[in-house]
Amino acid sequence: MRLPLYALAVSGATLVQGTVVPVVGIGGVVPDIPVILVVLLALRRGPEVGCLLGFALGLAEDVLVGGPLGVHTVSKAFVGFVVGTLPRWFLVSRAAVTIAVAVLASVADGVLRFGLLQIFHYPAGLGELLTRVILPQAAYNGLLATAAVTLPAVWMRR
């Protein structure tokens, strides 16, 4: 039943990532919409959905980006699975927890991608990548996750 919705979410997020996101960069830092989507859906639907959705979104991103096929696929599938298991231990209905998870998941996704790219002898160091790309992107993702979590609640209250 939800499959068309997930397909729509995957297509939409990938398209937004490829079109709108490059334009809304702040100081060269762009958000990662697929990872935010994976986190939000995995927290609500569990590890299976998180894993498969991460796989699909990662594969789509790999195809779109044109880099080594499988980097985003593996990292997002893994992140989706792990995030999907978190509701067992944390009260994820709290907005602050969701936002924190989004930030941490972004960092984990970035570090995982870095690890996978080592197979292809990726030239940049982790420290440089962390300070210039991963952490700023995680912060941006945290901002967007805050908006995604709080705005619907505000709207619903009206």
Place this chain on the structure above:
Amino acid sequence: MVTLWVRYRRYSLLGLVLVAGASLLTLQQVRPGEGLWVAEAVAAVTAPVQLGFARVHRGAAELWTTYLGWKQLHADRTRLSAEVTALRLRQLRYDGLETENNRLRELFALQERLPVRTIGAEVVAREWNGFTRGLTIGRGRVDGVERLAPVIVMRGVVGRIAGLRRNSAIVQLLTDPASSIGGVVNRTRAQGLVEGVAGGRLRLKLAASEEGVQSGDLVLTSGIGELFPKGLPLGRVLRVFPATGVFRTAEVEPAVDLATVEEVLVLPRGMTGDLASASSER
């Protein structure tokens, strides 16, 4: 086996997905750039998807670029519209200043040509209700303005001082129905009275025996009565009416557009002599 899958479904799924991803990565690493059959298969599946994505992406990017362009265009249009409005306002201000400058030049030239000391004054208010027609000027008793003194501009007579205050004066316009000035037809020297008519025009009243007036004739002050000096333009004859009784009348259009007068000159009262050479309209 099935029981194990069901029991460890989550981890099995994760394992499958990771194996699939790792396989993709490994195959690219082991035989980079070569046509490995798995890579070929993946490419065969992903290439059309990639193409589709690329097309949709390009379309969306173009749409986005178009939107940005439109937004920029809209912002430019708004900015330019504001600039045009500001420039128009500035142009209007400059036009106003230029007109005022020209008027003041004319007035100053007239003041220079007149053989008497005149008082320049600015129009500060207008009485324009149809029953009475008057102006208020920003000069009064303290400036040396006298009651019944003639008020003129470059093109001709405006009226006379009807009321005097300390710092201002009321000018009775020559179109005021109560105004009456001695006039002469410049071409034939036929003399008569120029009276104000409700509606903003003038009426020239001549003795019926006088024949010398026709449409287009210039009417000047006659100097009779010693309120206005001779030779100042009053207006031009628009049409002549047939004589009735002892009078012949003609409709006269004022020489001065009294609705737009901004600055005037006040002459000394009781001034005599011919000022024909000082006025501009002939």
